[in-house]
Amino acid sequence: GDSVTQMEGPVTLSEEAFLTINCTYTATGYPSLFWYVQYPGEGLQLLLKATKADDKGSNKGFEATYRKETTSFHLEKGSVQVSDSAVYFCALSDGGSNYKLTFGKGTLLTVNP
Amino acid sequence: ETGVTQTPRHLVMGMTNKKSLKCEQHLGHNAMYWYKQSAKKPLELMFVYSLEERVENNSVPSRFSPECPNSSHLFLHLHTLQPEDSALYLCASSQPGGRSGNEQFFGPGTRLTVL
Numbered sequence: 247g248d249s250v251t252q253m254e255g256p257v258t259l260s261e262e263a264f265l266t267i268n269c270t271y272t273a274t275g276y277p278s279l280f281w282y283v284q285y286p287g288e289g290l291q292l293l294l295k296a297t298k299a300d301d302k303g304s305n306k307g308f309e310a311t312y313r314k315e316t317t318s319f320h321l322e323k324g325s326v327q328v329s330d331s332a333v334y335f336c337a338l339s340d341g342g343s344n345y346k347l348t349f350g351k352g353t354l355l356t357v358n359p
Numbered sequence: 360e361t362g363v364t365q366t367p368r369h370l371v372m373g374m375t376n377k378k379s380l381k382c383e384q385h386l387g388h389n390a391m392y393w394y395k396q397s398a399k400k401p402l403e404l405m406f407v408y409s410l411e412e413r414v415e416n417n418s419v420p421s422r423f424s425p426e427c428p429n430s431s432h433l434f435l436h437l438h439t440l441q442p443e444d445s446a447l448y449l450c451a452s453s454q455p456g457g458r459s460g461n462e463q464f465f466g467p468g469t470r471l472t473v474l
Contacts, residue, residue, distance in 0.1 A: 290465040292464070
C-alpha cells in the first residue's frame with residue numbers, strides 16, 4: 247500500500263537558518279504530493295503541492311520538488327522565521343483512490359529567535 | 360463564513376454523555392472526512408463521505424456515529440466514550456477527481472476531552 251516517511255523530529259533551528267525536512271514515499275501509479283502545516287491550536291493548512299514529476303511547489307518561501315526517480319518530496323526554506331514554528335506533514339494522494347490522503351507522521355519544527 | 364468550520368472548538372464530556380461535533384464546508388465540495396489526531400500518533404482517517412454516502416469506515420468503534428445529511432454538513436455523534444478517545448477531531452473536505460489531486464481542506468478541529 248501507499249506510505250509516506252518523513253524525518254523524525256523535533257527539529258530546532260535558529261532564525262534565518264536553512265530548513266530541510268525529508269519526505270519519501272511509496273505509491274502505485276502517479277500520486278500527487280502535498281505538504282501541510284499545522285500551527286499550534288489549529289487544523290492543517292495546505293502549504294504547497296505538486297501533481298506530477300519534476301513539478302516544484304512553492305509558497306511562503308517554502309519549496310519542494312516532486313522527484314520520481316528518488317520518490318522524494320523534500321521541503322526546504324532558505325531562511326526560517328520564528329513564525330514558521332509548527333508541525334509539517336508530508337502527504338500523498340494516489341490517483342487510483344481519489345478519496346484518500348496518506349500522511350506522514352509529522353515533523354515538529356521549532357525556530358528560536 | 361469561508362472554508363471549513365467546526366463547532367464546538369473545545370468539548371469536555373463525561374463517559375456517559377452524548378454529544379455531537381459539527382462540520383460545515385462552504386467550498387462546494389462533494390467529499391467530507393473525519394480524522395482523529397492524538398498526541399504522538401499519526402493522523403487517523405475515521406470516515407469518508409462522498410455525495411452524502413459513506414465510502415470508507417476505518418474500523419472505528421460504534422461509539423462514534425457519523426451523519427452526513429447533505430454535501431455541506433457532516434456530524435460526528437459521540438456516546439459512551441472512553442478517556443483514550445480524547446483527541447483533536449478534524450474535519451476536511453475535497454473535490455475528488457479534479458486536477459488538484461484530491462487536495463483536502465481542513466477545519467480548525469474540535470479538541471475533545473473525555474473525563
